[in-house]
Amino acid sequence: MMYYSRLRLLGVAGICLIGVLLCLPNFLSAPAPSLPWRQIHLGLDLRGGSYLLLQLDLKSLEHDRLQSLQDQARQTLLNKSLGYRDFVRDDASASLSFAPRSDAERDAAFRAMQSLPPAVPDEFAASEKDGRIVLTLQHDAMLARAREAVAQSIEIVRRRIDATGAIDPSIAREGDDRIVVELPGVSDPERIKNLLGTTARLTFRLLAPNPSVASPGSTMLEDESVHAQIAVQDHVDVDGTDLTNAGAVIDQQSGGWAVTFQLNSAGATAFANVTRANVGKRFAIVLDNKVIEAPNIISPITAGSGQITGGFDARSASDLALLLRAGALPAPLSVVEQRTIGPSLGAASIHAGIISLLTGLLLVIAFMVLFYGRFGLYADIALFANLILMVAILSLFQATLTLPGMAGMLLTLGMAVDANILINERIREEVKRGRGPLQALQAGFDRATGTIVDSNATAFLAHVMLFVFGTGPVRNFALTITIGIVTTLFTTLLLSRLLVVRWYALARPKELPV
Amino acid sequence: MLSRPLFRFVRDDQRINFMRGRHMGLIVSAVLSIASIILFFQPGLKLGLDFRGGIIVEAQTPGPADFSKLRAALDHAGIHPDAVQAFGSPRDVRISINAPEGADREAQTQKLVDGVKSAISAAEPGTQVLRADAVGASVSSELFRDGLLALGFSLAMILIYIWVRFEREFAISAVVTLVLDLTKTVGFLAITRFEFDLVMVAALLTILGYSTNDKVVVYDRIRENLRKYRTMPLRELLDLSINETLNRTLGTSMTVFLAALPLALFGGSTLTGFATVMLFGIVVGTSSSIFIAAPLLLLMGEKRLRKETEAG
Numbered sequence: 054m055m056y057y058s059r060l061r062l063l064g065v066a067g068i069c070l071i072g073v074l075l076c077l078p079n080f081l082s083a084p085a086p087s088l089p090w091r092q093i094h095l096g097l098d099l100r101g102g103s104y105l106l107l108q109l110d111l112k113s114l115e116h117d118r119l120q121s122l123q124d125q126a127r128q129t130l131l132n133k134s135l136g137y138r139d140f141v142r143d144d145a146s147a148s149l150s151f152a153p154r155s156d157a158e159r160d161a162a163f164r165a166m167q168s169l170p171p172a173v174p175d176e177f178a179a180s181e182k183d184g185r186i187v188l189t190l191q192h193d194a195m196l197a198r199a200r201e202a203v204a205q206s207i208e209i210v211r212r213r214i215d216a217t218g219a220i221d222p223s224i225a226r227e228g229d230d231r232i233v234v235e236l237p238g239v240s241d242p243e244r245i246k247n248l249l250g251t252t253a254r255l256t257f258r259l260l261a262p263n264p265s266v267a268s269p270g271s272t273m274l275e276d277e278s279v280h281a282q283i284a285v286q287d288h289v290d291v292d293g294t295d296l297t298n299a300g301a302v303i304d305q306q307s308g309g310w311a312v313t314f315q316l317n318s319a320g321a322t323a324f325a326n327v328t329r330a331n332v333g334k335r336f337a338i339v340l341d342n343k344v345i346e347a348p349n350i351i352s353p354i355t356a357g358s359g360q361i362t363g364g365f366d367a368r369s370a371s372d373l374a375l376l377l378r379a380g381a382l383p384a385p386l387s388v389v390e391q392r393t394i395g396p397s398l399g400a401a402s403i404h405a406g407i408i409s410l411l412t413g414l415l416l417v418i419a420f421m422v423l424f425y426g427r428f429g430l431y432a433d434i435a436l437f438a439n440l441i442l443m444v445a446i447l448s449l450f451q452a453t454l455t456l457p458g459m460a461g462m463l464l465t466l467g468m469a470v471d472a473n474i475l476i477n478e479r480i481r482e483e484v485k486r487g488r489g490p491l492q493a494l495q496a497g498f499d500r501a502t503g504t505i506v507d508s509n510a511t512a513f514l515a516h517v518m519l520f521v522f523g524t525g526p527v528r529n530f531a532l533t534i535t536i537g538i539v540t541t542l543f544t545t546l547l548l549s550r551l552l553v554v555r556w557y558a559l560a561r562p563k564e565l566p567v
Numbered sequence: 568m569l570s571r572p573l574f575r576f577v578r579d580d581q582r583i584n585f586m587r588g589r590h591m592g593l594i595v596s597a598v599l600s601i602a603s604i605i606l607f608f609q610p611g612l613k614l615g616l617d618f619r620g621g622i623i624v625e626a627q628t629p630g631p632a633d634f635s636k637l638r639a640a641l642d643h644a645g646i647h648p649d650a651v652q653a654f655g656s657p658r659d660v661r662i663s664i665n666a667p668e669g670a671d672r673e674a675q676t677q678k679l680v681d682g683v684k685s686a687i688s689a690a691e692p693g694t695q696v697l698r699a700d701a702v703g704a705s706v707s708s709e710l711f712r713d714g715l716l717a718l719g720f721s722l723a724m725i726l727i728y729i730w731v732r733f734e735r736e737f738a739i740s741a742v743v744t745l746v747l748d749l750t751k752t753v754g755f756l757a758i759t760r761f762e763f764d765l766v767m768v769a770a771l772l773t774i775l776g777y778s779t780n781d782k783v784v785v786y787d788r789i790r791e792n793l794r795k796y797r798t799m800p801l802r803e804l805l806d807l808s809i810n811e812t813l814n815r816t817l818g819t820s821m822t823v824f825l826a827a828l829p830l831a832l833f834g835g836s837t838l839t840g841f842a843t844v845m846l847f848g849i850v851v852g853t854s855s856s857i858f859i860a861a862p863l864l865l866l867m868g869e870k871r872l873r874k875e876t877e878a879g
Contacts, residue, residue: 387677512776
């Protein structure tokens with residue numbers, strides 16, 4: 054096809070122009086009003102910053118659910134006057150089991166268990182084994198529950214990070230039970246790691262009648278204010294979900310730091326009732342299974358507000374207030390991967406990337422002119438257009454560019470001229486076979502096209518696989534190469550061909566420069 | 568200068584008898600690949616942080632780094648690093664610790680990285696942390712699995728693609744050649760002691776993509792010539808096809824080589840290993856198209872390919 058219609062000509066030129074326009078925001082500092090302003094984001098390896106991969110503790114989620122399911126099951130059996138013996142909870146197999154009081158009650162008890170309301174569909178299955186009734190949490194349902202918990206956690210993580218003043222953080226789900234946090238510019242993520250690693254479940258509970266030994270219905274917990282074990286009742290009187298506000302203040306009496314809190318009306322009522330009924334006794338303020346303090350109840354607390362004094366300093370008091378305001382996580386999160394790049398290394402990487410990109414580009418450009426003459430020059434023009442289009446597409450999607458991504462761009466440019474080389478060699482062969490310039494061009498383009506598509510398709514497949522299975526910077530590398538293959542097909546099959554065709558139409562050479 | 572090319576790799580009428588050296592090529596390739604497999608087991612690959620788990624902290628001290636002082640400071644903090652090394656300038660220190668063992672290892676890993684940072688900042692005030700990475704054991708094994716899956720699926724996709732677009736002999740000899748290429752690259756990794764991490768998997772996949780591309784171009788010409796010269800013996804036909812595409816094969820490998828070269832020279836610690844392995848892969852991938860993929864095709868398809876085209 055040696056004739057380019059006006060429409061096709063305008064189309065190719067138009068796409069290149071749009072490409073240039075889309076690239077511009079990356080090089081201008083101030084956004085122009087009323088224009089869509091989309092830039093490439095620099096990855097953390099270029100910008101400096103921290104990457105944290107958080108893992109939701111699925112076991113703890115299961116443990117909590119087993120505990121509440123056990124309460125539900127007991128209550129249901131009690132309501133139906135069905136007896137049971139030996140009710141055990143097994144965290145390892147995520148199951149509960151009990152023996153019915155008698156064989157006569159077995160079916161009724163089994164039906165009662167089957168009719169327990171699940172929190173998510175098909176949450177647990179009831180079965181019978183060795184005369185015992187077994188309730189087992191289903192893995193798929195727990196994963197669904199984990200996905201919910203991750204969604205809730207992302208909100209809370211965002212609130213906590215926003216409160217630290219980190220700029221432009223990105224928080225996203227990964228897989229079923231993980232969260233990726235990216236903190237540009239944060240080169241010391243220790244405080245944020247600590248904040249995110251705290252579940253911040255605050256509960257108010259009474260101490261056991263004898264606080265020095267555990268009795269049924271109570272658990273020994275570490276009392277951090279006196280560094281001793283203390284027995285605290287399992288029953289929670291008021292918990293942190295009823296908090297409306299919290300703040301760090303200086304305690305008027307002691308002069309140390311303290312955290313004040315306000316409860317909503319339900320919490321305030323519950324708090325008033327408990328404190329009224331237990332004047333003179335001690336209650337414990339428990340954060341994540343650790344007792345912060347266990348003061349005496351001197352008089353009923355009816356205002357719905359209070360103060361925690363637990364040996365805080367300014368930092369720990371404001372962090373606790375921050376955590377309480379942001380809310381508790383549905384399950385503990387732990388950091389399983391951390392990557393921090395300091396600002397100086399990031400700047401060095403940008404420098405290294407740009408130097409490599411320019412040097413590589415120059416070498417390829419020189420090679421093409423020396424080995425392919427005029428058509429090599431056209432290939433070089435197409436190469437520039439290719440680079441611009443890659444940057445344009447990355448900007449359009451507001452994609453992230455990492456150092457491996459820059460390597461991907463450069464390798465794409467090295468591979469891109471392969472299409473031009475194929476076409477040129479083909480044209481040359483056709484000339485050697487004695488065809489005239491026009492026929493040689495025509496045959497060269499037509500025959501090379503199939504080869505170009507085949508050879509790019511396999512590279513495309515390999516990098517799509519890398520994109521699917523890769524993570525982080527490697528994924529970015531695969532993305533730039535995949536985009537690069539698409540832009541390469543455009544610039545070589547349409548643009549450089551157009552340049553050759555226009556040149557031929559204007560110059561009408563007797564001999565081709567191949 | 569523009570009127571005709573200044574340089575060519577080989578003359579257009581060059582006819583090198585590549586197939587004469589086919590047994591030599593296959594034997595050399597097999598020996599190198601077997602040696603690479605031995606190297607893969609002994610001494611083995613040096614796993615990078617991604618796949619091994621653990622901690623790497625890279626820091627720059629204000630003056631020349633005092634290693635004994637840093638070791639003492641770490642020791643004092645109860646941290647026993649597996650290596651405290653210099654890298655780059657005399658001010659640059661790299662501290663690496665393998666993933667701790669035990670039940671609480673994920674949390675331990677994360678605690679250690681903060682401990683290392685504070686210990687060295689205390690020992691050498693004004694120290695800048697360039698990089699601090701901590702990868703938990705569960706994450707590293709997943710990353711390793713995903714890396715292998717990416718490689719495996721890529722090979723499978725390439726096999727299917729070539730099978731569909733060409734014929735069975737082409738697909739099988741391409742994949743066998745690719746596997747031989749990959750083993751040699753793995754052997755190169757084992758010798759050079761570059762760390763094998765996710766970026767290296769990306770390098771292997773890029774080599775895979777490049778090498779396949781190279782083979783597809785040669786195969787494409789073989790297929791075309793099979794139709795064009797119906798009576799030419801396969802051996803001659805393969806030689807002809809390789810010679811006809813030789814300028815293109817060398818040209819493309821040259822441009823990719825030129826693109827990867829600056830990455831190896833100026834790319835910094837992240838990319839030097841990646842790009843060096845790429846350069847090796849380009850050389851291996853280019854030569855295997857000529858010396859391995861085509862001879863394999865000759866071995867497998869001597870009767871079948873010729874007969875089929877005669878029939879069709």
